[in-house]
Amino acid sequence: MSTVSPRPANPALGMQLLEAAAQLLSEEGPSALSTRRLAAAVGTSTTAVYTHFGGKNDLVRAMVQEGFRLLDRRLRGVGESSDPVADICALGAAYRRNALEHRHLYGVMFGGASLGGFSLTEEDRQHGRYTLNVLVRAVERGMETRRLNTGDKDLVAHQLWVALHGLVTLELGGYLVEPYDADVCFEAQVTGLLVSVGADRDAVTAALRGRRDGTDR
DSSP states (O other): OOOOOOOOOOTTHHHHHHHHHHHHHHHHOGGGOOHHHHHHHHTOOHHHHHHHOSSHHHHHHHHHHHHHHHHHHHHHTTOOOSOHHHHHHHHHHHHHHHHHHTHHHHHHHTOOGGGTTOOOOHHHHHHHHGGGHHHHHHHHHHHHTTSSOSSOHHHHHHHHHHHHHHHHHHHHTTOOOTTSOHHHHHHHHHHHHHHHTTOOHHHHHHHHHHTTTSSOO
């Protein structure tokens, strides 16, 4: 007697559900985030949604964690070179590119009214803060090698994070247009911040010019 093999599970389904949920939340608001709508968006069953995520809060929390996981992977992929100032520029480019590639998840990662009653916990926020470690290390190396002024490495990293988050938010919202488009503002912002903490302007300009080919490096 022959048997029929069970249909193999789709290993990408979890990520597809997260991306679809983030898009629904971003474009239509919390009311659109139903099990039925989500299942239809990716062509699966409501049972599959419940299998991956027990409820709405678990789903939103998973979106937040996945967003920061992707960001951390992107930043760590930059690596370290002999030039920490160039590394900081590359990390800034990686942060921005990750947000553009995962724009809907990025809109969920930092909470806000769009989450419809779901509130991030301190544990959720700590899950996101660790992604800053790569940037802190690059700033620390810049100070150790005298490429940057000695100071509070964590504060400098936070300044860069705050500035890039603001830029990316405006870019995703379509507010940055010529002649002050996102590329122009990104380069001016990174240059100004790094020069203010001791970086050589020509070195920063060269590093930024080297990443205009669309890569993180």
